[in-house]
Amino acid sequence: MQEKASAMKKRWFVAGFALALLAAGAAAVRFSAPVQAALASRMIDRHMGENRDRLMTDDALRVVICGSGSPLPDPNAAESCVAVIAGGRIILSDVGSGSMRNLVSWPLPIGRVGDVLLTHFHSDHIADLPIANMQSWVDGRSAPLRVWGGPGVEAVVDGYNLAFAQDSSYRSGHHGEVLMPMRLAAMEARLVARADGAPLSGLEQAVIVDDGALKITAFAVEHPPVSPAYGYRIDYRGRSVTxxxxxxxxxxxxxxxAGSDVLIHEAIDAPMVAELAEAAQRHGRDRLAKVLDDIQTYHATPADAREAGVAAGVRLVILTHLVPPIPPALGDTLRLRGLATRDPELRVARDGMVIELPIGSSDVHVGAVRR
Ligand SMILES: [Zn+2]
Ligand SMILES: [Zn+2]
Structure with a gap:
């Protein structure tokens, strides 16, 4: 009995000592300038020394989700963005608001971004385009940023180039023409269209890049009244993402x-959006109710996305452009309810998700940008 009491006493003593240490540590961080400076130096050193080429190795086609959200504000997700890494290049498909903040905070050499594939010109797909241009320029991009898109891409690119011309001249003037040459400051529009200049439609496709190893194919999708509206398929050394x-x-x-390994597909949870619309109506928010009603007609549901994946024979379908925004702990389950999540595997995108397709293999690995 006495032994038990003394063991108990010892445990309390150890717990008390650990708590006191924790409190002393917290106080040091809160009140001691030298401790704060030492911690900051450590963080700076770790950040600067981070290996930014880990995802760039040429043994796989990689996909990084840089924005899984939509125009509806979501603290967990930037607006639309998918980064595809192949052969040392970073190709961005859309750059919605917040996506560049994601990309520059992750260990990636942003100067290797050479191409942006715009699916369409809704704000949640193009808002960070000038930031992608500026950040990749600062990080040493070696050619003007190529911005691919349907008819209208010239207006988007010209408009942003004009709006940011002063910013570019300040930066080049400040850091010098050698570090930040003005010839690389403005973006170049690359039109993706039929031979007659009209947008791709129906089942039309256009191969826009083909260098033997890397092939990028644009295809028409349906997002009425938005036109042009495209999707993109990227093939690299036998692996493929659409x-x-x-x-x-x-x-x-x-x-x-068809035959791709992975399909990244937009998905709106229609019942939940309908419920939101009804609630907005109930609370007198008529404008929002109308918008929420309207958006249901030009997006796909998780079931539609799954069906496309089954028809294409892909191994993995990733649901993205997640509407409405719900914290992932609850949202992932809700979005997948009632759906088979095998054959193909069905997963919900998250900012920072990495899909790795090793070359010479049929493996599909899903991980995160920070391990
Ligand atoms: Zn849209
Ligand atoms: Zn959108």
Missing amino acids: ISGDTHATASVAEAA
């Missing part, structure tokens, strides 16, 4: 994705 862009259910996605 990105749907914004679309309601349409056969062109499965057609373009």
Whole structure:
């Protein structure tokens, strides 16, 4: 009995001592300037020494989700963005608001961003375009940023170039023409269209890059009244990913994705959006109720996305452009309810998700940008 009491006493003593140490540590961080400075130095050193080439190695096609959200504000997700890493290049498909903040905070050499594939010109897909241009320029991009898109891409690129011309001249003037040459400051528009200049439509596709190893194919999707509206398929050394862009259910996605390893497909949870619309109406928020009603017609549901993945024979479907925003702990389950999540595997995107497709293999690995 006495032994038990003394063991108990010892445990209390150890716990008390650990608590006192923790409190002393917290007080040192809160009140001691030298401790704060030492911690900051350590963080700076770790940040600067981070290996930014870990995801760049040429043994896989990699996909990084840089924005899984939509225009509805979501503290957990930036707006639309998918980064595809192949052959030492970073290709961005859309750059919605917040996506560049994600990308520059992750260990990635942003100067290797050479191409942006715009699916369409809704704000949640193009808002960070000038930031992608500026950040990749600062990080040493070696050619002007190529911005691919349907008819109208010239206006988007020209408009942003004009709006940011002064910013570029300040930066080049400040850091010098050698470090930040003005010839690399402005973006170049690359039109993706039919031979007659009209947007791709129906099941039309256009190969826009093909260097033997890397092939990028644009295809039409349906996001009415938005036109042009495209998706993109990227093939690299036998591995492949297809990105749907914004679309309601349409056969062109499965057609373009046939034989791809991964399909990244937009998905709106229609019942939840309908419930939101009803609640908005109930509370007198008529404008919001109308918007929430309208958006249901030009997006696909998780079931539509899954169906496209089954028809295309892909191994993995990733749901993205997540509407409405719900914290992942609850949202992932809700979005997948009632759906088979095998054959193909069905997962919900998250900012920072990395999908790795090793070359010479049929493996599909899903991880995170920070391990
Ligand atoms: Zn969108
Ligand atoms: Zn859209």
